[in-house]
Amino acid sequence: AQSVSQHNHHVILSEAASLELGCNYSYGGTVNLFWYVQYPGQHLQLLLKYFSGDPLVKGIKGFEAEFIKSKFSFNLRKPSVQWSDTAEYFCAAAGNSGYALNFGKGTSLLVTP
Amino acid sequence: GAGVSQSPRYKVAKRGQDVALRCDPISGHVSLFWYQQALGQGPEFLTYFQNEAQLDKSGLPSDRFFAERPEGSVSTLKIQRTQQEDSAVYLCASSLVGQVNTGELFFGEGSRLTVL
Numbered sequence: 001a002q003s004v005s006q007h008n009h010h011v012i013l014s015e016a017a018s019l020e021l022g023c024n025y026s027y028g029g030t031v032n033l034f035w036y037v038q039y040p041g042q043h044l045q046l047l048l049k050y051f052s053g054d055p056l057v058k059g060i061k062g063f064e065a066e067f068i069k070s071k072f073s074f075n076l077r078k079p080s081v082q083w084s085d086t087a088e089y090f091c092a093a094a095g096n097s098g099y100a101l102n103f104g105k106g107t108s109l110l111v112t113p
Numbered sequence: 114g115a116g117v118s119q120s121p122r123y124k125v126a127k128r129g130q131d132v133a134l135r136c137d138p139i140s141g142h143v144s145l146f147w148y149q150q151a152l153g154q155g156p157e158f159l160t161y162f163q164n165e166a167q168l169d170k171s172g173l174p175s176d177r178f179f180a181e182r183p184e185g186s187v188s189t190l191k192i193q194r195t196q197q198e199d200s201a202v203y204l205c206a207s208s209l210v211g212q213v214n215t216g217e218l219f220f221g222e223g224s225r226l227t228v229l
Contacts, residue, residue: 004155036220043116044156044204044220090155099169101146101218103155 002027004093006104013081013111021076021107023065023091033074034092034101035065044090050074061085086111115139117221119205125227126195134190134224138207145188146218147180148204156204162188195228202226 007022025031035047048059055067065076074091091104118137126132138145144163148156149172158172164185173180177195182188192199202225206218 006155043222044206044218046217049217092155099144099146099161100158100172102158103148105153105155 002093002095002102004091004102004104006089006091006107008107009105010108011110013109015083015111015113016080017111019076019078019081019085019109021089021091021109023074023076023104024072025074025091025093026072027093027095030096032094033065033067034094035059035063035074035076036090036092036103038088038090040087047076047089081109081111083111083113085109117205117207117219119203119221119224121224122222123225123227125229127229128196129194131191131193132195132226134192134203134226136188136190136205136207136221138186138188138205139209139219140186142207142209142219144208144210145182146206146208147188147190148206149174150202150204150223152201159190159203192226195226197228200226200228 003026005024033050036044037047038044047063048057050057050067058064063078067074088106088108090106092101094101120135146161147159149159150156160180161169162182165182177193179191202223204223206220208218
């Protein structure tokens, strides 16, 4: 079955610390991968996406993610987090068939000053 | 409006009541999705429309759930005889293109349903 798993459910970091959030997917065939973010009180919005090409994808606000096919992973990274990065982060995947974007359970990130 | 608009933002229903949740997608967006997000979980796909056609309803949890988009713009998600397990945030998303695997989804702020 197609699925997305996120390993860290709650992460607490100090400002300026580096961030890496894990995401693994289980899909046969071609897969497109996404990271969405939900800031407190706001709607889900796209951080970055991978369809093909360079496996290192850069998104908004200094975030990047690396697609490693051999590990079925698409981890999100940021070298230095800010307090404003406090949010819920969701990894998502879509295959070439069907219409569902499958989400992981999310990781809640708290950045302390 | 500039974004996806959902109403009501909050709904409290007694068990057994029917509810209707409305979604106004971004103007011109072909695709419209409904997702259900339970507390502490990621969004779970419910159904997908391309214009007025409901192309996928595989995620609807029971026949008490019904969605429509009669004119290819506004959509309504209806839940009949609500149960406590229906308590969740119901998210609507729209996309300009007709394929979820290539298009960015724009989400609304959701309708939080609490069934007592």
